[in-house]
Amino acid sequence: MTLPALELLVALCAPNVGPTTLLAIIQAESAGVPHAVHVNGPWIARPANRGEAARIASWAIRAGYTVDLGLMQVNSRNLPGLGLSIEDALDPCTNVWAGAAILSANYAAMAARQGPDQRALLDALSAYNTGDARGGFANGYVRRVLETHRLLMRGKAKHRRK
Secondary structure (H helix, E strand, O other), rough: OHHHHHHHHHHHHOOOOOOOHHHHHHHHOOOOOOOOEEEEEOOOOOOHHHHHHHHHHHHHHHHOOOOOOOOOOOOHHHHHHHHOHHHHOOOOOHHHHHHHHHHHHHHHHHHHHHHHOHHHHHHHHHHHHHOOOOOOHHHOOHHHHHHHHHHHHHHHHHHHHH
């Protein structure tokens, strides 16, 4: 999806979370491909469309793997708690909503522990990627999201100056 399309999607589907943060996560997770599927196993899936993505994800889950789905690469373990099916999670708006809900829950948990500050957000980003507050720092995910966030903000500042 194009950046303007993603910006609109984020604004409509997850209005209570910082849009640039979500856009940075989308870029880090799926590079803006709405039918992206990552099977947490020994192979790479590159579905051509949403239907193929749903078939690959269903097969992988039946085979005992977890999968990350859609723009925000929502992990299949999160689907029951969010009340979503695989097909739901591959809908771009629902996927952005789900990813924002997971990030928000992570942030609330981190903020309750250490206070509502930037560190809580960074730890929430780490947990979004790995399930814990440290793993996303160790594997470079938090750094990658922050760098993408900086680039997006720089682009917005340039656009405003024109």
